Amino acid sequence: MKVNQSIALVLVFVLSVCVHAQDSGSPTTIDTDKDGLYDNLEVNTHNTDPNVADTDGDGLEDGEEIYDYNTNPLLKDSDGDGLLDGDEVKIHQTNPLSADSDLDGLADKEELNVYNTGVLVKDSDKDGLLDGIEVNTHKTDPNVGDTDEDGLGDGEEIYDYNTNPLLKDSDWDGLLDGQEINEHKTSALEPDTDGDGLTDGEEVERHKTDPNVGDSDGDGLGDGVEVGEHGTNPLLGD
Numbered sequence: 001m002k003v004n005q006s007i008a009l010v011l012v013f014v015l016s017v018c019v020h021a022q023d024s025g026s027p028t029t030i031d032t033d034k035d036g037l038y039d040n041l042e043v044n045t046h047n048t049d050p051n052v053a054d055t056d057g058d059g060l061e062d063g064e065e066i067y068d069y070n071t072n073p074l075l076k077d078s079d080g081d082g083l084l085d086g087d088e089v090k091i092h093q094t095n096p097l098s099a100d101s102d103l104d105g106l107a108d109k110e111e112l113n114v115y116n117t118g119v120l121v122k123d124s125d126k127d128g129l130l131d132g133i134e135v136n137t138h139k140t141d142p143n144v145g146d147t148d149e150d151g152l153g154d155g156e157e158i159y160d161y162n163t164n165p166l167l168k169d170s171d172w173d174g175l176l177d178g179q180e181i182n183e184h185k186t187s188a189l190e191p192d193t194d195g196d197g198l199t200d201g202e203e204v205e206r207h208k209t210d211p212n213v214g215d216s217d218g219d220g221l222g223d224g225v226e227v228g229e230h231g232t233n234p235l236l237g238d
Helices: 002-024 039-046 062-069 085-092 108-115 131-138 154-161 177-184 200-207 223-230
Strands: none
Touching: 039 062, 062 085, 085 108, 108 131, 131 154, 154 177, 177 200, 200 223
8 A cells, every 4th residue: 555655656746747847848949038049059059148039139039140141149230331130131121241232332331321322233323333333433423324414324434435424525625425426426535526626516516517527618628727717618618
């Protein structure tokens, strides 16, 4: 009888221990702050706070940082671009591990807070120049395809015609660079394309002569000679 009682007491004790263990959970599977990381990993591996779901307060829970984004759960701004990791992921859709998500030469924060350019677009105004090159090298507007409004895109001016993207009339001849290239086929870098002594602007705007032909009326006298020396009509053969 005493043996049976002893066995019964042992069984009660064992059951009590089991129930207690089930209630308290295994030390390796407890996640107090419900951040997706077990407490023992937070304490022993990641040095995060097992009682705070977002240890660094960046808007991403510790488990998200470790398992989803590979960001630093102890650092608010893993890539040092001035934006919280959580804001990058949840608001801007930028890369929290790259300071320049679109690799255009401008940091994500600069694009968002300074230049208002597309943080995920290399060339916001589609002019053929990266946003960073516009801002840092040419001082052109990364949001305006033709900064000087001369009729040529900034990229065209830099790469195709070697004209000044900040100056409407690069050769100071009285014609916009775009007019010269697209309308009159004159040089946007040489004020007197045909070398007749009259600037391209004078020929087009004042005398109506051909800025690409030195002797518009074919009379043997250059347009500049007719206008400047003889006072004759450069459009009428003399």
